[in-house]
Amino acid sequence: MADVNPVLLDEQLCFSIYSASKKFNHFYQSALAPFGLTYPQYIAMLVLWEKAPLTVHQLGDRLELDSGTLTPLLKRLEKQGWVSRVRSQTDERQVLIHLTEMATTKRDEVYSRIGQCQNLLGMSGDEIDSMMSELVTVKEQLDNVSHRRLITKEVDKVN
Amino acid sequence: MADVNPVLLDEQLCFSIYSASKKFNHFYQSALAPFGLTYPQYIAMLVLWEKAPLTVHQLGDRLELDSGTLTPLLKRLEKQGWVSRVRSQTDERQVLIHLTEMATTKRDEVYSRIGQCQNLLGMSGDEIDSMMSELVTVKEQLDNVSHRRLITKEVDKVN
DNA sequence: GGCAATTTAATTGTATACAATACTCTGGAA
DNA sequence: TTCCAGAGTATTGTATACAATTAAATTGCC
Known part of the structure; x- marks a missing residue:
């Protein structure tokens, strides 16, 4: 035990990042309150707005999340009317996530809201x-x- | 809806930070596997190693976590032998978190392990x-x- | 064509996070 | 002294995360 240096919380990059991540989470949760989206739901919608439909796997690749997280998250988005989950006809293992009409309609509202809130960060x-x-x-x-x-x-x- | 710009995931600072935070989480979870500590448990121990005993509230101030998160986390640390939770005698609303002998003994081992793993990050x-x-x-x-x-x-x- | 290996989602179990609420204790005001 | 507002912790309910497992469909290889 020769090479021991104290490890102080305030000097840890990991904690700075962990803390910033939580603050961003709250920031977007508040910003998106009118739409009832959580932060992870919001980034899922961002990806889908870029290019839907996507399989759960493809969405997970972009978000770095697995089906254990995405399946329940997508079920909640479905219940709230943002997406529909449809078994692929060509490969029944896959579930395709489609945007609903509501999601397509509200996209620009969300984009605009995000833009305005981000401006506040200066x-x-x-x-x-x-x-x-x-x-x-x-x-x-x-x-x-x-x-x-x-x-x-x-x-x-x-x- | 005049000021609408697309919001692309790959351009979002929040997602970079969110993603980095998760990677750090895994990094420390692996690094600390020999000790069986999760990342949040580890940062709680860091604070306690700096200055124990602390009340749940004081610990929460440093970690930016509330009792809803800390109470179960500390119960798990207690069950695994790292801390003891003791009602304050002078103010029975407070719970003081003390280090166990095991925690004191293993501190330098953890410090050393962390130092070595961080060196790998270069x-x-x-x-x-x-x-x-x-x-x-x-x-x-x-x-x-x-x-x-x-x-x-x-x-x-x-x- | 048949079947093992792989792929894809869903499920299960554990551990955060956090808002909202409940509960107990403390200190001060009437 | 009694009462009450506030403080400190725990609990409840919801939503992530992720490892590990399960189950179903597909692919590859013979």
């Missing part, structure tokens, strides 16, 4: 771009480490 | 500092907007 495009590119780097590192399974293998090997 | 201190200071700015903006309740008031006023 962040320039450059600030946002710079931050996002740094986040890409971090995420790539995290993916690399997980993918190479370094965490459980290489660290243990050292000990 | 991020310089400067990179981390720069990112964290940008995140502070974003979080302040989000706090301001929520606090001033701009989302539901000022935007609606415009319409």
Whole structure:
């Protein structure tokens, strides 16, 4: 136990990101209150507005969520009238998520609302771009480490 | 509906942060597998290792979590032997969270493990500092907007 | 053509998050 | 002293997340 340094919460990038993520979550939940959408429901709708219909799997690829999360989320979106879930005719394993007429109609209202609320944040495009590119780097590192399974293998090997 | 611009998932800072937060979560969950700690349990332990005992409220202030989340989380930490939950003698409304002997003993092991795993990420201190200071700015903006309740008031006023 | 391996969703079980509510305790005002 | 507003924690209900398993459909390979 020679190389031990204290780990302080306030110095942890992970906590900054975790905390920011929760704040964004609340921000959009409030912003979208008129539409009754949660943040995860909202990002699902964003993807569908870009390109519907999509299978659960395709949607999950974009959102980095699996069917364990998406199935109940999509059932709630269906109950609230945003999407319909239809078994594919050509491959009955798949479920296609279609937009309803209501979702198509309300798309621009949501886009507009989001645009207005984001303006309140007063962040320039450059600030946002710079931050996002740094986040890409971090995420790539995290993916690399997980993918190479370094965490459980290489660290243990050292000990 | 004049000012409508499409909202694309890949251009959303919120999604970059949301996604990074989930990846960090997995990273630490793997890193801490030998100790059986989840990420939220780990950050709770970090705070307690800095300064225990703390009341549920004090811990919640640091972690930005309320008793609805912390009470069950702390019960699980207690069941696994990391903390003890003790009603304060001087104010019976409060519950003090103490470290167990096991937690004190294992602290440096966890610190060391975290240090090693973080090294695998290959991020310089400067990179981390720069990112964290940008995140502070974003979080302040989000706090301001929520606090001033701009989302539901000022935007609606415009319409 | 038949069947094992794979793919796709759904389900189950555990652990966060958080709003809203309930409950108990404390300190102060009448 | 009694009463009550407020503080601190727990509980309830809803909605994510995700690992692991299940079940059904499809594909590949012989």
